Amino acid sequence: MIKTSNYHHGDLREKILQTAFELLDNEGIEAVGIRKIARLLGVAHSAPANHFKNKQTLLTALATESFRHLVSKIENDISNEADNLRLAIHSFSNTILEFGLKYPNRYKLLWRREYADDQDTELGAAMDDVYAQLTHILGEHAKNNQVDVESQAIALWSLLHGYVLLRLDENLQEGYDEVTGIKRQVAIIDVLIDGIVA
Amino acid sequence: MIKTSNYHHGDLREKILQTAFELLDNEGIEAVGIRKIARLLGVAHSAPANHFKNKQTLLTALATESFRHLVSKIENDISNEADNLRLAIHSFSNTILEFGLKYPNRYKLLWRREYADDQDTELGAAMDDVYAQLTHILGEHAKNNQVDVESQAIALWSLLHGYVLLRLDENLQEGYDEVTGIKRQVAIIDVLIDGIVA
DNA sequence: ACCTGTATATTGACACTGTCAATTTAAACA
DNA sequence: TGTTTAAATTGACAGTGTCAATATACAGGT
Known part of the structure; x- marks a missing residue:
């Protein structure tokens, strides 16, 4: 189908x-701009406003999608090691580390409240x-021990x-x-872990 | 002395x-702006340029001063507990935590390379x-043990x-x-520590 | 086929921002 | 006193996000 006009x-x-x-x-959180995106898409500078009320709304959408991506990775990776505490902790940790190192700017966006709207219920969930995944893993083990999970x-x-953040900000090297x-x-x-299972 | 003019x-x-x-x-890293500062000081919008080449130079100065402040706090606080590993670790940790919670935006600025100039030698030092303080504390203890400090x-x-960052970004509460x-x-x-001294 | 309502895109304006160049002022120095 | 130099001013430029007014195209009902 050939696009006859930019309207609709x-x-x-x-x-x-x-x-x-x-x-x-590719360029970081600060590089995400309404007008720049519109320009790249060959569309008027105000066109995005119909779909995202403002910049914060757009960033919130990015954060929410990234969070869901991360959660589903955690859930997948953990399924094999659910019964062994040590392995389960390493699996969870690995997933977080991999995600953070692979998508540095998504990871930063996830936890910086100044960009996304922290009132957003989907994001919060x-x-x-x-x-919840984390406490679930540790909770299984600590049922008997007298410790605060x-x-x-x-x-x-x-x-x-x-x-992860020290690595991403290049304060630390591999x-x-x-x-x-x-x-x-x-x-x-x-x-x-030595401190946990001790 | 009465100011007769804004020149010099x-x-x-x-x-x-x-x-x-x-x-x-009071308002965060993003709120630090050349023109805003000039306006608050009742001076021309380009006056700061004589003292700070650009925004990054200004932020680098803020970061460097904050780092020095933090380092001197660490050195002071540690002096009493230097001989006991457990106490020394807690002292070091306490200093970092206190600084971070007291000056949230200074702490964030310290580690985010996108603001300050990471080529700056004073900042790097x-x-x-x-x-160095950290490895010194742990190094004293591990001389005998076969572990990587x-x-x-x-x-x-x-x-x-x-x-600290989870607290500052309000992803975690006290x-x-x-x-x-x-x-x-x-x-x-x-x-x-249980994992370290075990 | 026609009108109407609605969603979406455009244009233009406004108040900001950082950075640069040209200019003016005041102080310091010889 | 005259000259150099540091420091502040003004003005311009290209960007930004956001808002209001306008134009366009599609969808539904008549």
Whole structure:
């Protein structure tokens, strides 16, 4: 089908999201701009306004979709190791690390409240799903032990989040544990697990 | 002394930094703007250009000063607990946490390379000082044990960095360990220490 | 086929932003 | 006193997000 006019573009909303993701991945959060996207799509500077009320709405859509992507990855990867605590923690951690290192700017967008609308219920629900997975994993193990699972969950979450962001902001480089020879990103999780299963 | 004219303001550079810190602390990194600062100081929109080549230069100055502030806090606080590993780790951690929670936007600025100029040597040196303190603390202890101190250092650093950022971005709230009753931010460090001293 | 309502795209304006170039002013120095 | 130099001013340019008014095209009912 040949496009005869730009009016009623048809799938402009989808094209906007696609271009926005490309800008986000290739040039960073700040590079995602309404007018720039419109220009790239050969459409008037105000055309996107029909589909996204403002910039925040657009970024919220990007964040929500990214969260859902991440949650489904976690759910898939964990399914095989659900019965072994150590393996389950490593699986969860691996999924987060892989996602963060593969999509640096999506990962940053996920957790920076200044960009997305934190009142958005869909976004909030997708965020909660990540944390729910985490407490579920740890909860299975700690039923008998007299420990607060929340502290362990927050410790692991903080460790992963911090490591990913330090890597993404290039405050830290890829590396290997000098003694065991395993990847640093795995080694630091082992340090924490020793504290959990001890 | 009464100011007779705005030409050769005298301490404009200092005033700019001061106003920039106020904007940073009260309204966030994005709120720090050349023209806005000039307007607040009652000076022409291009006056700051004589003292800071561009916005990045200004933000780099803010980051460098903040780093030095943090480093000196760490050095002061650690001096009393240098001989006990557990206490030393808690002291270091406490300093980072306190700084981050007290100056959220300064903390964010410190680690986000997209704002400050990461080629700046003064900034780089101040950053390295933080990490040097950390490895020094852990290095004292691990001399005998067959472990890679770097992995422990990065684990602790990641944990602290992640926790602070989760708190600052309001992805996490202040809380207490349900079992021990101590502050969550202390409890998660204990989880990790159990893995280190085990 | 025709009118009408609605969704969508366009144009134009407004107030911002950072950065640059040309100019003016004041102080410092010889 | 005259000249150089540092520091502030003005003006312009290309961008940005957002809003209001307008134009276009499609869908549904008559």
